[in-house]
Amino acid sequence: MTTTTPLPRLGSGTVPERALLHRRTVAETGIVHLGLGNFHRAHQAVHTAAALAHTDGPWGILGVASRSAAVADALRAQDHRYSVVEISPEGERLTVPAVHTGALVAAHDPDAVLTAIAAPRTRIVSLTVTEHGYTFSPRTGHLDLDRDDVRADLRGDTPPRTTIGQVVRGLQRRLRSSATPVTVLSCDNLAANGSQTARLVGEFVQALPPAERDELSAWLDASVTFPDTMVDRIVPATTDAYRATVAERFGVRDEIPVPAEPFSMWVMQDRFAAGRPGWEHGGALFTDDVTPYELLKLRLLNGTHSLIAYLGALDGRATIPEAIARPHISEAAHRVLHDEYLPSLTVPGDIDLDAYVAQLFGRWANSALGHRTRQVGSDGSVKLRQRVPEPALLRLRAGRMPHHLALTVAAYLCCMAPPPGLDAGPQSAAMADPARGRLQEIAESTASVPDFVTAVIETGLLGSGLAEHPAFAERVAELIGVLVRHGTATAAGAAAEAMDSEPPPGT
Ligand code: CS2
Numbered sequence: 342m343t344t345t346t347p348l349p350r351l352g353s354g355t356v357p358e359r360a361l362l363h364r365r366t367v368a369e370t371g372i373v374h375l376g377l378g379n380f381h382r383a384h385q386a387v388h389t390a391a392a393l394a395h396t397d398g399p400w401g402i403l404g405v406a407s408r409s410a411a412v413a414d415a416l417r418a419q420d421h422r423y424s425v426v427e428i429s430p431e432g433e434r435l436t437v438p439a440v441h442t443g444a445l446v447a448a449h450d451p452d453a454v455l456t457a458i459a460a461p462r463t464r465i466v467s468l469t470v471t472e473h474g475y476t477f478s479p480r481t482g483h484l485d486l487d488r489d490d491v492r493a494d495l496r497g498d499t500p501p502r503t504t505i506g507q508v509v510r511g512l513q514r515r516l517r518s519s520a521t522p523v524t525v526l527s528c529d530n531l532a533a534n535g536s537q538t539a540r541l542v543g544e545f546v547q548a549l550p551p552a553e554r555d556e557l558s559a560w561l562d563a564s565v566t567f568p569d570t571m572v573d574r575i576v577p578a579t580t581d582a583y584r585a586t587v588a589e590r591f592g593v594r595d596e597i598p599v600p601a602e603p604f605s606m607w608v609m610q611d612r613f614a615a616g617r618p619g620w621e622h623g624g625a626l627f628t629d630d631v632t633p634y635e636l637l638k639l640r641l642l643n644g645t646h647s648l649i650a651y652l653g654a655l656d657g658r659a660t661i662p663e664a665i666a667r668p669h670i671s672e673a674a675h676r677v678l679h680d681e682y683l684p685s686l687t688v689p690g691d692i693d694l695d696a697y698v699a700q701l702f703g704r705w706a707n708s709a710l711g712h713r714t715r716q717v718g719s720d721g722s723v724k725l726r727q728r729v730p731e732p733a734l735l736r737l738r739a740g741r742m743p744h745h746l747a748l749t750v751a752a753y754l755c756c757m758a759p760p761p762g763l764d765a766g767p768q769s770a771a772m773a774d775p776a777r778g779r780l781q782e783i784a785e786s787t788a789s790v791p792d793f794v795t796a797v798i799e800t801g802l803l804g805s806g807l808a809e810h811p812a813f814a815e816r817v818a819e820l821i822g823v824l825v826r827h828g829t830a831t832a833a834g835a836a837a838e839a840m841d842s843e844p845p846p847g848t
Pocket of ligand 1: 530572573574575576642643646647716717718724
C-alpha cells in the first residue's frame with residue numbers, strides 16, 4: 342500500500358521566491374476591489390504587482406467577492422497568495438502576484454465593505470463585476486429602478502446588495518467621516534466604462550431623498566473621479582488541471598490558481614483623485630482619450646468573440662480554439678471584424694492594425710487555454726448591446742446591411758431560444774443569461790421567427806435604434822431560418838455571399 346503525504350498549502354512560507362512578481366510585503370491597503378473573480382486576479386492584480394516591483398507604495402488590495410465565499414476563504418487560507426498560470430502553446434509560466442491584503446464576501450459582511458470604501462487610506466475603489474453587475478436595464482441602459490435589489494438599496498433599510506448600491510452607500514459613509522477624495526475605477530468591458538459608472542452612480546444618487554441627494558452629488562462632483570479604462574486579457578475558468586500544474590511545478594496545493602493567456606493590456610485615463618500605483622511601470626498605458634482603445638477592443642475582440650462563441654456553440658464546439666479552427670467560423674470572424682466592426686472605429690495611432698488582428702486570431706487559437714464558448718456566450722443580453730448596435734446602425738444608415746452582425750444576433754437568439762427543429766447543443770444550453778427566460782417567453786408568444794425577432798428588437802434588448810430598421814430584423818430572421826435548416830456553415834456562407842453581392846458604397 343502506498344500513502345501520499347498531502348502537499349503543503351500555498352502561503353507566504355511556501356511560495357517559491359522565483360515566482361513572486363515583487364518581493365516586498367504589502368502591508369497597507371490602498372485599493373478596495375469589488376469582484377474577486379479570475380479576471381481581476383490575472384489582470385489588475387498582476388499589473389499592480391509588476392508596478393510594485395518598481396515603485397513601492399501603500400497599494401495592497403482588499404478583494405471583495407460578491408456572494409461566493411470560495412475564493413475569499415481560499416485566499417485567507419493561503420495568506421492571500423495564489424498562482425497565475427500563463428498558458429501558451431510554448432508552455433506554462435507560473436507567477437504569484439501577492440498584492441492582496443484581505444478578502445471579504447459582501448453578502449456575509451456588507452458593513453465591512455462600506456467601512457473599507459469609507460476608510461481614508463482607501464484611495465481607489467476598483468470594479469470587475471462584469472457587464473451584468475452594473476444593474477442597468479438591458480432595454481434602456483439606465484439604472485434598472487424596476488429591480489427589487491436596486492429598489493431595496495435605494496430604500497437603504499437593509500445593507501446594499503448591488504454594486505452601484507455598495508459604491509454609493511460606501512461613498513456616503515466616506516463623505517460623513519473623512520470626506521477625502523477617492524477614485525472609482527471600472528475595469529469591465531463597457532463602452533466608456535468610467536463615464537457609464539459615474540452616470541449609474543449619479544442615477545442612484547438622484548433617486549435618493551433630496552437631503553441625501555444634494556450633499557452627496559455636490560461632493561461626488563468635487564472629490565470623486567471615474568477614469569475610463571480599457572482592459573484586455575483572456576482569462577478562462579479554473580479547472581483541476583491548473584491545480585495539478587501548480588502542485589507539480591511548485592510542490593504546493595493552490596486551490597485558486599488563475600489560468601490566463603500571456604497577453605495583457607490595460608489603458609486608462611490618468612484621472613485619479615487620491616493617487617495611484619505606478620502602473621505605467623507595470624505595463625499599463627495612460628492616455629487622455631481611452632475611447633479609441635476601448636472601441637478597438639470592445640468591437641474587434643469582444644464583438645468578434647461573440648460571433649465565434651455563438652456559431653461555435655451551435656456547431657458543437659466546446660472551446661473558442663475549436664470554434665476558430667473551423668474554416669467557416671474563421672471566415673465569418675474575419676468578415677465581421679474587417680467589414681463591419683473596423684469601419685466603425687478609429688484605430689489608435691500607436692496600434693499596428695495588421696499585427697493587432699493577426700495577434701487576435703493567434704490568441705483565439707490558443708488551444709492550450711481551453712477558453713469555453715459557453716463562457717464567452719454567457720450574458721449576451723448585457724454584452725451584445727455594448728458590441729453590436731452602434732456598428733450595425735452605422736452601416737444601416739449608410740444603406741448597407743451588416744450581414745455578419747445580423748448573423749451574430751441570429752446565432753445568439755438560436756442559442757437562447759432555439760426555434761422548433763433546432764438542436765442548439767449542450768454548449769448553448771449551458772450559457773447563463775439573465776434574459777434567457779424572457780427571450781423564451783417572447784418566442785412562445787409569437788407566431789413566427791420574423792415576429793419573434795421583431796418583438797425582441799422592439800423590447801430594446803439591443804438598444805433603441807435597430808427597431809427603426811425593420812430590414813435588420815428581417816435579415817436576422819432569414820439567417821435564423823438558414824441556421825435551423827442548414828446549420829452554421831451554410832448560414833456563414835449566406836452572410837458572406839450577401840455581402841459580396843452588395844454594391845460597393847456610393848453606387
Ligand atoms: C469575452 C471577454 O466573455 C466575453 O465576452 O469576450 O471576456 C474577453 O475574453 C476579454 O474581454 C478579453 O480581454
